Amino acid sequence: MINKIIEGDSIELIKKIESESIHAIISDIPYGIGYDEWDILHTNTNSALGGSSIAQQESGNLFKRRGKPLNGWSEADKKIPIEYQEWCSSWACDWLRVLKPGASCFIFAGRRYAHRCIVALEDAGFTFKDMLCWEKNRAPHRAQRISSVYDRRSDPINAQKWMGWRLANLRPLFEPILWFQKPYKTGGTIADNVLYNGVGAWNETALELYNNFAEIYKIQSNIIKVKTDKDDQGYHVAQKPLRLMELLIHLVTLEQQIILDPFVGSGTTCVAAKKLGRNYIGFEIDPKIAKAAQKRLGEETVKQLNMSEYAGRNVK
Ligand SMILES: C[S@@+](CC[C@H](N)C(=O)[O-])C[C@H]1O[C@@H](n2cnc3c(N)ncnc32)[C@H](O)[C@@H]1O
Numbered sequence: 001m002i003n004k005i006i007e008g009d010s011i012e013l014i015k016k017i018e019s020e021s022i023h024a025i026i027s028d029i030p031y032g033i034g035y036d037e038w039d040i041l042h043t044n045t046n047s048a049l050g051g052s053s054i055a056q057q058e059s060g061n062l063f064k065r066r067g068k069p070l071n072g073w074s075e076a077d078k079k080i081p082i083e084y085q086e087w088c089s090s091w092a093c094d095w096l097r098v099l100k101p102g103a104s105c106f107i108f109a110g111r112r113y114a115h116r117c118i119v120a121l122e123d124a125g126f127t128f129k130d131m132l133c134w135e136k137n138r139a140p141h142r143a144q145r146i147s148s149v150y151d152r153r154s155d156p157i158n159a160q161k162w163m164g165w166r167l168a169n170l171r172p173l174f175e176p177i178l179w180f181q182k183p184y185k186t187g188g189t190i191a192d193n194v195l196y197n198g199v200g201a202w203n204e205t206a207l208e209l210y211n212n213f214a215e216i217y218k219i220q221s222n223i224i225k226v227k228t229d230k231d232d233q234g235y236h237v238a239q240k241p242l243r244l245m246e247l248l249i250h251l252v253t254l255e256q257q258i259i260l261d262p263f264v265g266s267g268t269t270c271v272a273a274k275k276l277g278r279n280y281i282g283f284e285i286d287p288k289i290a291k292a293a294q295k296r297l298g299e300e301t302v303k304q305l306n307m308s309e310y311a312g313r314n315v316k
Contacts, residue, residue, distance in 0.1 A: 002258065002279050005270060005297060007290035010262035010283035014094045017281070022098045023199050023257035024105070026248050026269050028240050029117070031110030032084035036237055038286060042083040044076050085116035091262065092124035098260065102184040102193040102200030104129075104252040106177055108240065114176050126180040134175045134244065135225040141171040177224070177248070198254060206250035210243050235266030235296060236289065245272035253278055267293030 006013060030039045095105060105126065109117045118128050143166040150159035184193035184200060194200045204220065212225040226244040233239060245268050249259055255277040261269035264282030266289060273280035274297065284290035 001281050003274075003281075005264060005267055005282040005284060005290055005293045007284060007287055009285050011091045011094075013283050014091065014098060014260075014262055017094075017098045017260070019097050020100050021258065022260045022281075023100055023103055023278075024249070024253050025095055025099060025103075025260045025262070026106045026245065027261045027263050028108040028238060028265065028269075029088075029263045032080070032087070032113050032116075033110050041087045042080040044080055044083075081113055081116050084113045085120050088117045088120035089123065092121045092126070095121075095262070096125050096182055099182040100197040100199055101182055102190060102197050103182050104199065104202075105180040105182070106132075106248050106252075107180070108134075109176060109178050111172065111174070111176060114178060118178060121178075121180050125183065127183055128178070129181045130179040130222055132177040132179055133223045134177050135223060136173050136175060137227045139172045139175075141169075143168040143170070198257060199252065202251050206247050209250065210247035232268075235268075235292060239266055240268050242268055242272055242275075245269050246276060249273055249276055249278060264293060265289060267296050270297055 001017070030041060032039060032041045034040050099105065105121070107117060107121075114131070122128055146162045146165045146167055147159040150156075150162060181200075184190055184197070188196070190200045207220065207224075210224075210226060211221070212227070224244070224247065226241050226247065228241045229243075232241040249269075249272050253259060256279065258279045258281065259269060259273045260281045262283045264270060264284045267282055267284075270280040270282045270293070282293065284293055
């Protein structure tokens, strides 16, 4: 399984991984907000979910099945977060099992249901260590001007009164990265655990190298600013920046250690792991996406050999 992207359901595949064999899990899991087909993790068939509103149509492929605004939700809609938490619980115990004591687990989770993910992992036995803030440079956003609604209703008085007011959310330029740790065993300190299992501490060099906020926040900030470059697009609708994955990998692992991403998508975590001399395992349920990721890993190998990009970058 090592250094492969494997096509299949990670909830089943992870059962084949030996206990306490993984040094870090880093994963951009489905957020459960109906972003795409793979992001629908509830059984609600409410007719409001189905992508037929004007906003949903205009957003093209994004947020196809997002549903009605929060305050319009029916009782059935209110079960969606609970079902999301149940889904997280269906894999959390195996994630804990495969990690080495003291190892880190970073999860990209959406702002809406991150709390559900935290509770599921805490219940499974993880320690919730921190919530990092990834400050993005771009994010899809739609917040309708309410005055234009009143304009369409031929209500100029209210259109004027509510000028400058909008509906929906602020532009979501912050994304949480949840940082969990597998508890280390009793009978020693975390410093002992680092020597025994090779994990449990974090490396400040990672922040110096990759965090664009390092200068302002004096390197130890939990606010991480990494831009999405043009190279960070085109493989997956939810593709994460390569530099961001490199930062997280460099922060908590050493060369040769093993990184697992059970929801690997286009393979960004694995590409970053490979570049940094770590071993990796990636799982992806969609056959087309899995194939594209496998190809990407192959392409990246060639690119890396040709360019030896990291030779001069002091990443060790
Ligand atoms: C948010 S995307 C990951 C994108 C990734 N960060 C990238 O840079 O390409 C989550 C991925 O998890 C996959 N997925 C969903 N459920 C899965 C499951 N049970 N097992 C494996 N993969 C799954 C989806 O098909 C999707 O590609």
